[in-house]
Amino acid sequence: MHTLSNFSRIAEREYALNAGQINLLYYDLPKDFHDEYRSYEAPRLCTILEGTKSVRVNQSEAFDYQSDEFVLLPPNSNIHMKMPEYTKALVYEFNEPLIEKVAQRVSDCLEFDTAQSLDPQSFVVNPIEKRVDALHERMQEILREQEAGMDFLIELTGQELVFELLRKNACHSIINGNQSHPIKRAIRLMSSPEGMQLSLSQVAEEVGLSLSSFSQKFKLMTEQNPKQYLTQLRLKAAKRHLTSMSVTDAAYETGYDNISHFIRLFKSEFGQTPKQFQRSLTHLN
Numbered sequence: 467m468h469t470l471s472n473f474s475r476i477a478e479r480e481y482a483l484n485a486g487q488i489n490l491l492y493y494d495l496p497k498d499f500h501d502e503y504r505s506y507e508a509p510r511l512c513t514i515l516e517g518t519k520s521v522r523v524n525q526s527e528a529f530d531y532q533s534d535e536f537v538l539l540p541p542n543s544n545i546h547m548k549m550p551e552y553t554k555a556l557v558y559e560f561n562e563p564l565i566e567k568v569a570q571r572v573s574d575c576l577e578f579d580t581a582q583s584l585d586p587q588s589f590v591v592n593p594i595e596k597r598v599d600a601l602h603e604r605m606q607e608i609l610r611e612q613e614a615g616m617d618f619l620i621e622l623t624g625q626e627l628v629f630e631l632l633r634k635n636a637c638h639s640i641i642n643g644n645q646s647h648p649i650k651r652a653i654r655l656m657s658s659p660e661g662m663q664l665s666l667s668q669v670a671e672e673v674g675l676s677l678s679s680f681s682q683k684f685k686l687m688t689e690q691n692p693k694q695y696l697t698q699l700r701l702k703a704a705k706r707h708l709t710s711m712s713v714t715d716a717a718y719e720t721g722y723d724n725i726s727h728f729i730r731l732f733k734s735e736f737g738q739t740p741k742q743f744q745r746s747l748t749h750l751n
Contacts, residue, residue, distance in 0.1 A: 467609055469494045473503040473547075475689055483609075484702060485620035487564030487657075490609070491557040500548035505539040507653060507688045508559045509640050511627065512537040513594070513602060517553030522546045523589045531591060536598070538590040538631065540640045542687060556606070560628055562654045564621070565641060568628040590636045601627050648673040649687045652680065656696050662703060662721040666692050701735045704728070709747060713740040 468481035470493045482489040489508075495517075512519075514533045521537065522528040523545050530550070531537060539545065594602065601623055608619045631637040652673045655661040661669065669692070670680035684692045700720040707716035714725055717740075722728035733739050738746070 467492050471495065472499075473501050475504070475506070479698075482559070483620075485617040485624070486706075487561040487567075488621055488624035489559040489561070490605075490620065491559065492609075493553070493555040493557065495549045495553045495555070497549060497552050499553075500546070503545040503547050504689075505541055505543040505545070505559075507541050507649070508561055509541055509565075510539045511558040511560070511631070512539060513556050513558075515554040515556055515606075517549065517551050517555075519553060519555070520548040520550055526589070529591065534594055536592055536594050538592070538637050538640050540588055543589060556602075558605075558624065558627065560624065560641065561657070562650060563657045564624060565628055566654060568625050569632060569641075572629055572632060588640060590634075590640060592634070592636070598627065598630050601630065648675055648680075649683055652684065652692070653688075653695075656692075656699055659703075659719070662696075662700050662719075664721075666696065669696075697731065698735070701732055704732065704740070705736065705743065708740055708744055713744075716740065 467483050467490070470477055470481055470491055472495075478491055482491050513536050514531065516533065518530055518532050520528055520530050523537070523539065523543055528546075605620065605623050605627075608616060608623065613619055628641060631641045652669050655664070655669055655672055664672070666680070667677050670677045673680065675683065681692055684690075684695070688695060690698075700722070704716045704720040704722075707719050711719065713729070717723075717725050717728040720728075722731075729739055732743075736743065
């Protein structure tokens with residue numbers, strides 16, 4: 467797993483470990499490091515493996531937390547961080563389809579409304595309780611051992627983490643968020659197999675926005691334009707499909723009718739053609 471030494475969004479996109487609907491970010495930060503940080507379009511569960519963080523979230527007072535606590539950030543939070551000592555941190559970024567999947571399946575056993583709205587300034591600092599700690603340790607074990615089926619195991623453990631957070635009243639509204647927000651609806655749609663077949667104009671129409679308004683709001687929330695975002699979603703999905711499909715089928719499945727264009731985009735994103743990627747899998751096996 468790649469190590470991040472700063473909070474650059476470009477570095478996060480490049481080096482986050484993406485396992486389907488959860489991203490993992492591993493930070494290795496020197497003593498006295500300080501910088502601004504943002505949670506962008508998805509809630510983030512921030513944990514410390516070693517060291518201490520001094521944190522100010524949005525307009526809150528500064529506070530310190532260590533490895534026995536977690537901080538749960540809502541989307542689009544602005545955070546100032548300082549490291550009083552050398553610090554290692556593991557951050558979980560839960561994507562919309564994962565949250566929606568868990569929330570829908572467990573809503574009947576939760577004591578509160580899964581549609582409640584989100585206070586955009588809210589965040590949670592909590593002790594890491596036994597059940598969350600066990601899942602956190604399990605995730606670290608998966609990362610250390612590079613187990614077979616690693617992506618599946620990461621996403622499965624991520625689902626359990628989301629479930630545990632949904633059970634906590636203070637965390638629930640942050641994790642579940644405002645699911646009716648048009649950009650959140652667009653992200654869910656774009657992440658679905660059906661949505662990958664749509665043009666951006668069609669996505670904008672589905673969420674009730676003009677294309678220009680949609681593009682503006684989308685970039686404000688994610689710091690990416692929707693075309694870049696959809697392209698990355700499609701290519702990551704295509705990469706997964708290539709483990710069991712032909713290049714042509716993987717391209718069509720993710721909304722690419724022009725195979726040559728798909729191959730160029732894939733090589734630009736991953737540094738190898740789809741065929742080369744498939745050969746590398748054969749070599750590993």
